[in-house]
Amino acid sequence: MIQLDNLTKIFETPQGVTTAADHISMEVPTGEICVLLGPSGCGKTTTLKMINRLITPTSGRVLINGEDTTDIDTVTLRRNIGYVIQQIGLFPNMTIEENISLVPKLMGWDVKRCHQRAKDLLDMVALEPNTFMKRFPNELSGGQQQRVGVIRALAADAPVLLMDEPFGAIDPINREVIQDEFLKMNKELNKTIMFVSHDIDEAVKMANKIAIFRDGKLEQYSSPDRLLAQPETDFVADFVGNDRTLKRLQLATAGEVMETQVPIVKADEPLTQAAAKMDEYGHGMIVMVNKQHQPVGIITKEMAATKRGLCGEHYAGVPVVMKHDQELRAVVSKMFAFDTSWLPVVDADGRLCGEVSQRGITHHLGAKYQTKG
The missing domain is CATH 3.10.580.10 (CBS-domain)
Known part of the structure; x- marks a missing residue:
């Protein structure tokens, strides 16, 4: 579903030239979750943002379902890719239903269809629609707002979802609950997801594939179990931690x-x-x-x-x-x-x-x- 072909981003500043992403090539099959990991400044968020052209690539291609996105205008591209950020970004003057329905309305959905979509998605993340539809964001807890932020990105039924540390600001107990709900929801929705995280445990739990970045380069791209069992470089081994064998206990029943x-x-x-x-x-x-x-x-x-x-x-x-x-x-x-x-x-x-x-x-x-x- 998502293919990155030699994707590169070079920033030119008064201080010099910085290669934020260096010939990144990888594929994420339909319905899988790929988590991008690495230290700050390694290129993972830059790579994610090039997919929906929040950052314009210097060179290389992004293909979604085999189609080169270079030929798609930016507005259409972004409306067809869900996007979730850590800061949530709900509009404070809109109700929860209005926040969820924003993109579907822009895409021409009628009021009845938007209402039903908002209701169904709230049900999916265990937020009672009759209780929450007409509330405003400041009437919800941080964890509840984050759930709404996630389902708002799913509202237009886009096949691809990009997530930039979506659960990072949530306390550990609520984070685990929301992660579980999200995984359960995606089994039903079958979205293709790229997901930036700084947490190796979150990545192991959530991902079908993990991409480790270092200084703009893709260091290793593999399943969580193989990443933990066979880190390909010393950097990857250090990044995933000395307890990587214990982390593998999450991956089998x-x-x-x-x-x-x-x-x-x-x-x-x-x-x-x-x-x-x-x-x-x-x-x-x-x-x-x-x-x-x-x-x-x-x-x-x-x-x-x-x-x-x-x-x-x-x-x-x-x-x-x-x-x-x-x-x-x-x-x-x-x-x-x-x-x-x-x-x-x-x-x-x-x-x-x-x-x-x-x-x-x-x-x-x-x-x-x-x-x-």
Whole structure:
């Protein structure tokens, strides 16, 4: 959807010539989010602004859906590209509905269509339309204003969205909520997004691809996982941080890493059967499930060796279970909190579907990129 072809910007000042963006070439496929990262002055915002010609390129091309934007007049180009900035930029004398409807009205949408679009978008970001449509920006919190700033950029249903540190001024709790809502919303809307950030954790969470800039040059362009696992230069390695392996825990879920062939017992099975299964699988514990295949207890090797009777008469409670869609960062946190090397994993109905272990997580992190390339 977005293709940058040797995009270059040179600024001439009384102090000399500065190359802010130096032959930047990259492609962002339809429906993907690309986050531009790098230190201040590295060229990421300049690159973003050249896409909608807020900054005119010195050379190179921008293509959107295969069309060279050089041949599109600036007003038409900008109306067809959503743009969100950190400072939000809502018009204080307009209601929220009027702010959202501004570009659609300029594009000739009728009043009924604009009203419905504003209503639908407010619903998407958990702002009740009947409550917020007629309010003015100063009647909203900072986080609520930022949500409106994001959906205003989506109002005309442009296929491309540019975002310049859109969540940077929001407190951490609201930022995470808005990020989650935004990702959920884009699954439905399927916009192609380029996004400037200064936060590597935000980039890892939000992006399909990350572009690292340094002194106007594109240093590395790859998936978040590959960027963290295989930084291509010392600069990239330093920028993403020494804890880059831990950051990768955000990029996989318990369901992706769990072992599905795990032993189980039921309450009416003898402890000797539990002991035999633990020996067979080399486990020190085994999960006891009920008739719905939900984990209800744990049998340890010591219990099976020292007690007699049925599993349902001798078991410990399950300290914690992980849902299959929870990220590995949460799994590892629970492992440390409960001093355990493995945890049962359940599906959306609470049925046991596998177990995740420290060894399995370590294998996943180490085995994914055994060779470069």
